[in-house]
Amino acid sequence: MKNDNIKTINAHQQQIYDLFERETAAELLKGYRDTLNNLIGGGGKSLKILDLGGGAGHFAMSLRSCFPDKRCEIFVLDTTQYGTWTKNADKITFVKDSAENLSKLFAEETFDLIFANRVFHHFVKSSWSKSFRGMADIMKQVAFILKKNGLFCVTDHFFNGRLHHTSTSKIIYALTSIKLKPIAMLFRKLEAHTAGIGVCFLSKKMWLHLFSQTGFIIEALKESPNRKLKWYEDLFLFIKNHSGDNVIILQKKAG
């Protein structure tokens, strides 16, 4: 039977994401400013925070500077162990595991805040539909380990298709999943860092559907401006529009 775990990122991706997270951690934090200010105002001492797919831990370290009290525990969970983890191990608890195992790793209602910055589109399995279903499963696990009044904070892309809202998502998944080296190299040159591994970007409609199906209601949604598309994206990917780093704050549905 085919192994259908989520694929892990490669060394090229790790290097790029480490750098990018370092450069943008302060900006990410700004996107969550209102949510964080409410908690900082409340003391924030015994909070439990998880950064899912928290990469090198730069964002988690920025969170640590907002919540310096050691009774606030900050966890980073990622399938890849970055070099930065050892250096910051006295401030953050790093867990090398997959988001697929959240409800095995943590008890029900453990966390006050769970962040997922630019990570869900990396939950890539052997087909587009399995990847999408896998994301729903992980969201349900997020809801399980989140406290009743906890918040789920997501920063991610909206890739809205021109033919159908899901079409660009499927095309990008198919193209980036091609393992043939010359093709993967070509896509990498076109700045697709996921070439050869795959990526499953969602449209805004798909995100909203997933959230409502997995037990969340939206508390706030801040959309970034649409990016100017490159000619080949317009021609081959049938993109209606794309915005990166949209911020969505979610609460658990009651009951």
Ligand SMILES: C[S@@+](CC[C@H](N)C(=O)[O-])C[C@H]1O[C@@H](n2cnc3c(N)ncnc32)[C@H](O)[C@@H]1O
């Ligand atoms: C683009 S990086 C985002 C890093 C950081 N959160 C940021 O905002 O810059 C995506 C991260 O998701 C991690 N990831 C991919 N699949 C995962 C999984 N199944 N469980 C946990 N983390 C995963 C990758 O290893 C990578 O570090």
